Amino acid sequence: MRSPARPIVGVLCCNEAVGRPVQAVATRFVAPLSRFSDATVVLVPAVVDAVDIAALAAMLDGLLLTGSRSNVAPQRYGGAPLPAGQDTDPERDEVALALAGRMIEAGKPVFGICRGLQEINVLFGGTLSADACRDRHHRGSWDGCFDDLFGHRHDVELNDGGLLSRATGRRRMSVNSVHTQGIDRLGAGLSIEAVAPDDGLVEAIRAHPCGADVLAVQWHPEWDVERSAESRAFFALLGGSLRASTSLAMR
Template sequence: MGRPVIGIIGNSYLLNDSYPVHAGGTMNSHAIADVAGAMPLLVPSDPALVSVPELIACCDGFLLTGGRPNVHPEEYGEEATAAHGEFDRARDALALELTRACVASGQPILGICRGFQEVNVAMGGTLYPEIRDLPGRMNHRMPPDGTIEEKFELRHDVTFTPGGVFHSVMGAQVVRTNTLHGQGIKAPGPRVVIDGTAEDGTPEAIYIDGAPGFTLAVQWHPEYEAAKDPVSRPLFEAFGEAARKWAAGERQVPLVRAV
């Protein structure tokens, strides 16, 4: 059997400020190919081009990537403000429906940054438009200037629930991560389990209670140097293993809250 296929949800951009493209970061593809051991397949994030049933039929799992546009607050019952930034309604429409379908079926998904926020919104949660404006919170945004290495520098710890899902995957209860986001979870959806938090209490790792498959999501960017990073590597390896089991027709035991 060949490698499982992971659909990488792309983002819409203007190339050279004029030519519309769907694109995905190469580090996402390398993380999937080199660490998860799967075949990366870039998915145009527009339901006018692809449907959720078609995607589910041709992929064994999905990577919900980060991206500059934010989930539109109408998706969680709030009005848009300047603080909410840019939007991509086509990606909202595709990714939220896809997330709910995968949670229901057990098809593996891994959410990163915006993808982390999509998982929460898809499952009935809400978001803060700007974490750094909240009392007691640190600035989780990346430095506006500097090299790629400086932007993706490890900047804070994440502490996982003892004996929880992420503690098991990582083999450690406290890990060091990068941080490149403005928004964050305000209220988790009814089944969204916050399994890891930053030092300031910001949710950083979640999964879906009772989901019959791999439904992990993180607020940081594990795709950066995923093959070398001791936090990123086990996360993508676990995702790849879940996709291989799905492709082979094996189904996992539902994820449940640690007690």
């Protein structure tokens, strides 16, 4: 059985347009996986015809569903049409949900950031809503200064005894906030790891359905990972989950 020096984690790309369609993922999602998760990264295209879900799930040791400019299409969870100006990425939806579901069933860890949290909630049968954010969780523009966009912060309260609370040693911390939709109804089997105290929005979720961790946060730990011990803890948790999963598979 394969015994790699470092576990292999898949990272979901997005469909972007730079004159013509391209596959894109910000380097800031990739670099911490090498430095703080001690993992080898494989980029997964959000192109349905280019992805063999079963083969990828067998090859990968874990999966990170990244943040994105796009939102999960409301048809995926029976939601109302998105407000004007909010884009979708149907092929990203298809690949992310299918691959994450296959990985979870195989007992491999799946982690999510921002859109990734929303995808995991939908995968578990939950719903999303733009009203849940009430314009309080996004400031600035994707066409403006990213420092200003990702500099919008608020507090979250961590569940006492939860995975994130134990990993960070915190019950309350400040996080950045860059999203226009959030969890409306929590998916079945998911537990809440963190909430925003001002409006009760679910900010982190967890499950352990088939022997491996499923963990996602609504904020962006990759943005300030060099400056924040709490952000580094997220990637350390992913690394630990990858190693726990691969150790069980080798027995």
